[in-house]
Amino acid sequence: MKKLLLLLVLTTQFTVAQDKQTINTLLNNWHKAAAEANFENYFNTLHDDSIYIGTDATENWTKPQFIAFAKPYFDKGRAWSFTALERNIYISKDGKTAWFDELLNTQMKICRGSGVLIKVKKQWKIKHYVLSMTIPNDNTNEVVKTKAPIEDALIGKMKK
Numbered sequence: 001m002k003k004l005l006l007l008l009v010l011t012t013q014f015t016v017a018q019d020k021q022t023i024n025t026l027l028n029n030w031h032k033a034a035a036e037a038n039f040e041n042y043f044n045t046l047h048d049d050s051i052y053i054g055t056d057a058t059e060n061w062t063k064p065q066f067i068a069f070a071k072p073y074f075d076k077g078r079a080w081s082f083t084a085l086e087r088n089i090y091i092s093k094d095g096k097t098a099w100f101d102e103l104l105n106t107q108m109k110i111c112r113g114s115g116v117l118i119k120v121k122k123q124w125k126i127k128h129y130v131l132s133m134t135i136p137n138d139n140t141n142e143v144v145k146t147k148a149p150i151e152d153a154l155i156g157k158m159k160k
Contacts, residue, residue: 020089023098026124035081039074043067047125055133057154082106110134
């Protein structure tokens with residue numbers, strides 16, 4: 001019985017490690033697809049019901065909305081280039097859901113990405129992704145002053 005339990009634990013640990021590696025590769029390839037303007041590979045990685053939240057407060061898109069926004073960039077031959085500097089991946093106990101956070105080297109300097117993936121027929125798909133720009137704490141007041149006029153107007157609209 002102890003041997004069976006040990007085998008079960010080891011198998012589970014192996015599966016989680018394998019899923020983490022698969023997800024890490026998937027995310028690296030997803031970012032690479034954007035850098036290479038590979039529209040099919042990029043958008044096939046997203047679940048059909050996915051949400052993409054960009055850095056602007058107005059960027060909260062369904063997959064079709066995100067495609068409409070991004071397609072002109074892909075059509076020009078280069079969308080954006082993100083490479084992971086650091087990434088943490090977590091898997092649910094049932095092995096069907098994963099979530100991650102990552103620090104990215106981008107044209108906007110360091111950004112943070114986070115997201116949720118689900119397993120669909122043994123294949124991981126990005127269900128939810130959030131991209132955020134990082135702001136050094138010592139520069140927060142300066143950044144707030146820069147964005148205040150734009151976002152004050154947006155806040156006013158959203159309160160109505």
